[in-house]
Amino acid sequence: MSEESGDIVKVDKASWPRTPVGTIDWEIVFEDPKVGLIPAISVAQKTETLIDCAAVITEILFSRASDEDIRAGYTSSLASLAINNIGESAEVVLALVITFLRDIKDDRIQRAADWVRHKAQRDASGAMADLPTDGTSGAPKKIDPNDPETMFQEVFCDNLDQRFLVLCNGVTQRPMDGRKIPFLVSKEFSLRLQAVVRKEFMPIILPKCRHLIASAEKIPLKIREKNLRHIMADDLTRKELWDVWKYTWRHVMQEVELPKKPKTESAGMLKSLVKAVQAIGENEQTYSMEAWQEDVATARMQQATVREIWQQLTAPSPVFEPPLEEDKLLLMNMFAKTPGGLRDQISALRQIAQQSEQVGRAFDIYAKGKDLQLALIGVSYQHPDLFLTGNVLKNMLRGVSQKAKELDFPLILRYLKGFL
Known part of the structure; x- marks a missing residue:
């Protein structure tokens, strides 16, 4: 085709602007009138070019090995969009592609926000571990148990802990015949998991459950907790919370893979499309060495955090056998x-x-x-x-x-x- 995707859209991760907290400013990356991806593709005159541009953007944004599932999902959605709109005008396809890209933008913004909240919570927890204060008197900061967000957290954590209470019920909490009991029937391990969930998981879970917290706030205080427990037991809410739990578990407990070092030439199914984007004038690489080094540093920090959290859960105990690495999936699935x-x-x-x-x-x-x-x-x-x-x-x-x-x-x- 005479209209090349590489002449329209430029994906240069190294030049993307950052927010004050260090995350990529995805709003500018996608929407800026001068350098944004969406305004850039809007000049395309052919439906094929629009699809090509969206495909390249998807491939570049989700280029890490750990992004494989996400990339496959968006690629499948884009393929369906292309197949279902064969023969449509470029104007119609453009509107659909813009919606597609904004879905990706929203996902990226949410992930960045989750990371910021998680980091802030960890930093605050570490700084306040010895002496949480109200900032004036030096006394311990009081937590209002009737606050809807606090109540949601307590009910959520208690709901999770109920599974361990069922398994621990009547179990002697000491070694049996000289052998430590498994972590699954240990009250001590349950408390460990509770502490990790409160510190590491809740900063991600709470923002995803704002609508449930807002609903609880409208309920009279006298029956608020009971009603919240009833809502969480509802099948639809349980499914929603299960999805939130899975997302959070993988975000907190699963190490990301280090990104692959960029090559001089692109490879894979979209080789020709990626090369088209990269062949802009001076033929510069889309994924620069500097961007790769930055991504490697970020990934290693995330890996270190995950290992630190897992070490908290698997620290030796005189009473129980801690979980092994292979038990991570089992622990995640307990919520189901x-x-x-x-x-x-x-x-x-x-x-x-x-x-x-x-x-x-x-x-x-x-x-x-x-x-x-x-x-x-x-x-x-x-x-x-x-x-x-x-x-x-x-x-x-x-x-x-x-x-x-x-x-x-x-x-x-x-x-x-x-x-x-």
Whole structure:
């Protein structure tokens, strides 16, 4: 085509303006009349050029290996936009592409804001750890438990902790037969996780739940907490909070990958498009060495923070075995389970143990389609005389193949292999 995307849009990350707190000013990057990406592509006369420009912008903005899932999602959306609007005028496609790019802009602004809030909260927590004051008297700063935001945080954290309370119920909080108990049935570990959630997670979670907090503020104080718990138990709200929890967990607990060092030539599916953008006059690189070095430094800082947080959770304890790196996904997914669901599973397993003549067969029937690992861990430590020394756990899993045990019950093999 005669109208080249490289003649229209320039993606030079090294020259992007920064906000006073050091994050990229995405509003200017996308909207500035002189240098913004959206005004730049608005001069395109062909639909193909508009799609090409949007594709290049997407590829460059999400160039890190850790961005793969996000990049794939936006690329798929752009492909659908192109396919569904074949034959439309450039004006129609431009409006759709602008909406597409503004979705990316909003995502970038949100991520930057999350990072700033998270950093500010960490800095404040560190500075105030020894003596939180109100700034005048030197006395500890008082927290109003009736404040809607404070109440939301307390209900959210209590909701999370209920899962551990179900698993810890009746478990002796000391080593059993000389062996430390697993972190999943440890009240001490639950408190550790609570502390991390309050300090590291809440600065990200609270802004994403403003509408729930605002709703709670309208409720009379007398029934506010009860109503908030009811709202959080609603299926739609639970799904929403699960999405927020997953996003926050990955943001706080997952190390980003270091960006790849830029090459002299672009590679990949959009090679020709990226080269077109880079071939602007002097043929300068889109991803400069300076920008790469800055991104590497930022990524290493994030990695160090994630490791520091994980070390807080996995510090040695005389009572419990801390989680391993491979347990991160398990901990994240605990939020997807309900305390009531866990309680019902534990009750059912105990009933099978006490009332079934054929424990193994009854377990096989009950276990179909269910994830019972957490419930088995909990009930085994709650009733060790029955499940462990009484061989119920062994009989329940007798018909489960070794491969299936490794897949479905890795924690049972880790902590209770001697009872199988």
